Amino acid sequence: MNTLDQKAALEQAARTRIKDSHALDGDTNRLAHFYRGWASSYELDVGRDGYCGPMIVAELAAAVQTAYLANERAAIAILDAGCGTGLVGVQLERLGFRSIDGIDLSDEMAEQARKTGVYRHVQGDVDLNGPLSDYSSAIYDITVCCGVFTLGHVRPEALSELARVTRPNGFIIASTRKSYAEATSFENEVRRLRDAGVLVTAQCLNDGKYIAEEGAHYWVFQVPNRAYTETEQQL
Numbered sequence: 001m002n003t004l005d006q007k008a009a010l011e012q013a014a015r016t017r018i019k020d021s022h023a024l025d026g027d028t029n030r031l032a033h034f035y036r037g038w039a040s041s042y043e044l045d046v047g048r049d050g051y052c053g054p055m056i057v058a059e060l061a062a063a064v065q066t067a068y069l070a071n072e073r074a075a076i077a078i079l080d081a082g083c084g085t086g087l088v089g090v091q092l093e094r095l096g097f098r099s100i101d102g103i104d105l106s107d108e109m110a111e112q113a114r115k116t117g118v119y120r121h122v123q124g125d126v127d128l129n130g131p132l133s134d135y136s137s138a139i140y141d142i143t144v145c146c147g148v149f150t151l152g153h154v155r156p157e158a159l160s161e162l163a164r165v166t167r168p169n170g171f172i173i174a175s176t177r178k179s180y181a182e183a184t185s186f187e188n189e190v191r192r193l194r195d196a197g198v199l200v201t202a203q204c205l206n207d208g209k210y211i212a213e214e215g216a217h218y219w220v221f222q223v224p225n226r227a228y229t230e231t232e233q234q235l
Helices: 003-021 028-038 042-048 053-068 087-094 107-115 156-164 178-183 186-195 227-234
Strands: 077-081 099-103 121-123 140-149 166-177 200-211 214-222
Touching: 003 028, 003 042, 028 042, 028 107, 042 107, 053 087, 053 140, 053 166, 053 200, 053 214, 077 087, 087 099, 087 140, 099 107, 107 121, 140 156, 156 166, 156 186, 166 178, 166 200, 178 186, 178 214, 186 200
Parallel strands: 077 099, 077 140, 099 121, 140 166
Antiparallel strands: 166 214, 200 214
């Protein structure tokens, strides 16, 4: 097999693993098992497929901080929800953020994120489809989530918990693959939370670059002053 054939074979294998991850139906055990075996090669696989979502999410966080938040960038408390191997955290650190925490379902992926050295704290075995019971309300200025609102992973209802842990007038920045947005009730959930006063859509970048095979929508939500109280009442 020549070099070009080898490259094509590796790219195809990477795309197969990515697609296989979309067929896990949000099942915690299946997701944890899948990512246990994928953690060591995850970054190579998504890199081969042109994954630029982490850079875009981090740059949106930087723009939000500059435009809206009074604290200096190094003092902004950020939660990287579904941090994976730390791709978003590395981009955030490059842009001057220093107070970054990460959570992920997979202990193995979380361990890879710890090795980057850019996080204050990383916790594995955290299911974003359930209550974030270890996290108090209103403790983060910005919550970022890239790659979690993807088929087979996290349900749209997780947005309410992300709003709960985000401070009043803070922001949630999330990517949704186009296929996920089309196949789930994500936009309905956004409308429900907006009508309940839990979040406000500050910006949505439609059909942006994400990965070679598919684009994504990038959402910037702001959490109103009273949002976390109402979210707590819903739990």
